Amino acid sequence: MSAFGKRPGSAGNGGRPSFGVARPMKGGGAPAPEPIGGEQFPPLPASPELLSDTPAGAIDAMQRLADRQAASADQGNSRVEGFEASIHRIKEQVLPRLLERVDPEAAATLNKDELAEEFRPIIGEVLAELKLTLNRREQFALEKVLVDELLGLGPLEELLADPDVSDIMVNGPEQTYIERKGKLQLAQIQFRDEEHLFQIAQRICNSVGRRVDQTTPLADARLKDGSRVNVIVPPLSLRGTAISIRKFSEKPITLDMMAGFGSMSSKMATMLKIAGACRFNIVISGGTGSGKTTMLNALSKMIDPGERVLTIEDAAELRLQQPHWLPLETRPANLEGQGAITIGDLVKNALRMRPDRIILGEIRGAECFDLLAAMNTGHDGSMCTLHSNSPRECLGRMENMVLMGDIKIPKEAISKQISDSVDLIVQVKRLRDGSRRTTNITEVIGMEGDVIVTQELFKFEYLDETPEGKIIGEYRSMGLRPYTLEKARAFGFDQALLQACL
DSSP: OOTTSSOTTOGGGTTSOOTTOOOOOOSSSSOOOOOTTTTTSOOOOOOHHHHHHSOHHHHHHHHHHHHHHHSOOOOOOOOOOTHHHHHHHHHHHHHHHHHHTOOHHHHHTSOHHHHHHHHHHHHHHHHHHTTOOOOHHHHHHHHHHHHHHHHSOTTHHHHHTOTTEEEEEEESTTOEEEEETTEEEEOOOOOSOHHHHHHHHHHHHHTTTOOOSSSSOEEEEEOTTOOEEEEEOTTTSTTSOEEEEEOOOSSOOOHHHHHHHTSSOHHHHHHHHHHHHTTOOEEEEEOTTSSHHHHHHHHHTTSOTTSOEEEEESSOOOOOOOSSEEEEEOBOOOTTSOOOBOHHHHHHHHTTSOOSEEEESOOOSTHHHHHHHHHHTTOTTOEEEEEOSSHHHHHHHHHHHHHTSSOOOOHHHHHHHHHHHOOEEEEEEEOTTSOEEEEEEEEEEEEETTEEEEEEEEEEEEEEEOTTSOEEEEEEEOOOOOTTHHHHHTTTOHHHHHHHHO
């Protein structure tokens, strides 16, 4: 008897052996191949009738899944070839001899153009010593590489000068990726070794008074143009020093430009202009690289030039156009673990500096409570960004961040303060085709019991996708009367706001 109460091969089993019973081999040769799915589940014939019943979209989707699974997982190397590779090889020979003939202190006082002029005859002497003959194009390329190496950020200078590159991600000396028009691609630049890359990372951090080494392997910094930089070094990074640079457009992006790009509709742009001008308290929510800081910069252009604006950030990257603007920046702890100045400390101090508006680059923890207190105590028009996937999750994250502090107040009181303080939540998102869209504009109305009540004014709805992978969607107005209409009436924008939302 088997465990199922029947003998193997009994009539109740249809003449077939039960599970776990070995079959005898047929013949003396190799065993016959087992059909896919076994005898009980033979494969379905791929007949034209069956394929005709399957929607074309489903077949296309399954093919894309198969292509994704079959894609190579090999990691590319950012090795330059051809002309650039030859210039780098010559640079490795010229640089040590050049450093012997240059006074570092004198070179530090010159800008890049002046240094290139001073280097030109010295480079000619070194090339003559090495018995190397270069044409004019090669000489100019060599001068640029050497000046970038000595005064700039080495191979990164070429990527920083490219206006189409929005993100630079260095994953150790062997691999560098860039984001161009929303898509990631391998960059053809080269670092000598890990030591070369680490020196460039230290140069970035030292320029803004930060430090990075094995004792402090994490650092947030910024470049001279305001681009945000994050550095992580071994032993935390297993593939060598990693540098992430988020570049910002030299030309400030406005709400009208966003509407022109298709990031929002013209009615949404009008509504956000009114929100910025009428001192609404705005929270910008979204994921990494979705355009939160760009949206905050665009909204800040609607601030009255006569208002005093304070910005508080971990690494100063906001670029406001107002004349009365004072940027503040946090400070990390020293080697003894003392002297740190947090965002919460700066928010408390900012309240004593007679601000009209307080703008936070990003809230991550207990400083959320200080910002809500500022919004509730006569600093209307304050703005901030935070990471969240939707307006509803944004409110939940704000509640959790307040609870992260040492303030012992009930959750209902926190929710009440959020509903009283925040007027508008703007949700931004980077879609899979690389485009950045404003997907939701949501008002915070108040409390109903212990739940924060919101109403959606605008929403982006996905419709279709082009063969090239570009997402097609529609910005829809919900046709609701805005709850903030009374606040806009005090500034004379009530009719314009009503017309934009309906």
